Amino acid sequence: MHRLAAALLAALLLPGAQARDKMSWLMPDVPPASMPVDGKPTSGIADQIVLYITAQWPEAEHHFIYANPKRTWLMIERGEQACVVAALRNAERDKLSYFVNTNLVPPLQLVVQEGTVARLPLNAHGEADLQKVLSDPALRGIVVERRSYGAAMDELLANRPAGSRLETTSVGEYGRNVLKLVMHGRADYTLDYDYALQYASKSEPDIGKLHTVPIAQNNKPMLGGIACPRNAWGMAAVKRIEQIVGTPEGAAAMIKAQNSWHTPASLQRYAAQISEFQRQRAKPAPH
Structure with a gap:
């Protein structure tokens, strides 16, 4: 040495x-x-x-x-x-x-209201198929513009079908504002990490009522x-x-x-x- x-x-x-x-x-x-x-x-x-x-x-x-x-x-x-x-x-x-x-x-999760869980395409392990979620015209999603959600998720989002009801927003505030939109029913789902939900719920207790669902394409x-x-x-x-x-x-x-x-x-x-x-x-x- x-x-x-x-x-x-x-x-x-x-x-x-x-x-x-x-x-x-x-x-x-x-x-x-x-x-x-x-x-x-x-x-x-x-x-x-x-x-x-x-x-x-x-x-x-x-x-x-x-x-x-x-x-x-x-x-x-x-x-x-x-x-x-x-x-x-x-x-x-x-x-x-x-x-x-x-x-x-824990990997990125799908974040939804409790009542939305039954509408999600889940596999036998209780994981949501994000490709099917993005393709479902009955499900409205929202994500933060230009935020990276990881290589696998970014690719799925970029290649979503033309009729997908996924919107983007530039107002993130560490994801808290997007979680609020889901909480108030303005969107059916978003993507975020478990710890982001916990953090946001400290100042907005109702956010803590949202559910996280694992994503089949991103489950490790x-x-x-x-x-x-x-x-x-x-x-x-x-x-x-x-x-x-x-x-x-x-x-x-x-x-x-x-x-x-x-x-x-x-x-x-x-x-x-x-x-x-x-x-x-x-x-x-x-x-």
Whole structure:
């Protein structure tokens, strides 16, 4: 190992290192992933994760940088000494960074009123066929203009039939306004994540009465985690973070952070996968 890389590794891994480590955390700028107060993390998913890790890493001086995705991933690509919290993991990001898996994120859901569930084309697993939903002239949908719902969903939305009653809106406010339209019956369905529904229901309790239905074409939970630049500093940081979260206590803290923002229905639906993720997370992953 190059001498500089070895020195960085020692500084990050050894609690007794004399020079105080500096650790910068790139935080998402949207709730409920992160909800800063006076520039400090609070009770969001990423907030809880980073607060647990920093509490177990007292020998370092921790800094929080709130940034949009474009700035965040540009910093990672440049190899800057900072790690992203609560980043969704995919093949493209794996090329830019080393990852520590911290979350199992339930996939995008169809969000409807309770009375709409019976009108949906469901398979034997209770999953909605989105292609059929988009083709049904009796079902009115609404999504946020230019928002990405993931590659598979974006393709289905883009290739919807000409007669589809799916509308787009530019007024999102983290999806809350779109959820309100479904709540008031202005639309039959929208697409969103479970945690977005939970967040919106904090200020609009009636939104909490909406139901989430899994989508057949998008039914696999996603991995979320901490991403550090793909260089010697990033590898050292990842090893230190793995030491902290790769324990039964660390795994429990990661699960608690994500579960605090998911609906009971979603937690029940993905209970087996979440349990298996926690079992594997309870030990450090090899890097």
